[in-house]
Amino acid sequence: MRMSGKVALITGGGSGIGEASCQRLAQEGATVIVTDINLDSAERVADAINNEGGQACPKYHDVTKEKAWVALIDEVIDQFAGLDVLVNNAAIAPTGSVEDTSLDDWRSVQQVNVEGVFMGTREAVKAMKEKGGSIINISSDLGIIGEPTMAAYSTSKGAIRVFTKAAALHCAREGYAIRVNSVHPGFIDTPAVTSTVAEMSEDMAKAFRERILAGIPMGRMGRPLDVANGILFLSSDESSYMTGSELVIDGGFIA
């Protein structure tokens, strides 16, 4: 029960890595607020946790809406008397090289992936600064290295990596007991990867998969649970001396 008595909010909790993280934190005793733009999926995840004896509450939330962030954090503080952990996990991952990305597509990726993480971190810092907490921003291997077929996405994940350090240093300098860290998954078998590959032509998808598997020293894609365990570690007091750091979980891909 490494998360006993803690309240954790996970965005994009209705699928993939977010879903596994909700389950893992709940198994360790956290009360989990499962938020997603897809309320049905958030409810499905929360129901499964509650049915297994855990504590979860689903909420509709679009991470791109500023007023919705303020309202959500207020609601959580009222309902659960505090917030200990925020996992900024929600993201979109469309494909597109530098040549074939429109400005509208570029902006929509930055809106969800970067502005969402910024607003979530800002509101959580305000909520956590008296008692402390842990903020975990989900970046990617592609926030450290570039991916030619995902220009806007790679950019957004690089922004999250450096924003996390700026926020972590601010909290440390102000004397807040808030830690802010980023997580960098490699290729994890989730619905996002399946739908990204589905958007590609057959040849492109085959080459993409072959290139990925050839580049993973451990020889397999990751599981959502592999990443959820890292998120659990950063959420818990076991990582109490970590802030501004980047946890790479990728089977050795970028090593």
Ligand SMILES: NC(=O)c1ccc[n+]([C@@H]2O[C@H](COP(=O)([O-])OP(=O)(O)OC[C@H]3O[C@@H](n4cnc5c(N)ncnc54)[C@H](O)[C@@H]3O)[C@@H](O)[C@H]2O)c1
């Ligand atoms: N799967 C991978 O291989 C991989 C690799 C590196 C990084 N990541 C990162 O891990 C995180 C989770 O990825 P995943 O593969 O589990 O994705 P996923 O698509 O399975 O889940 C993402 C969830 O976010 C929700 N979402 C999308 N837009 C939203 C919005 N505006 N507001 C609220 N919720 C929204 C979706 O409804 C979905 O439930 C993302 O940040 C992703 O970039 C994933």
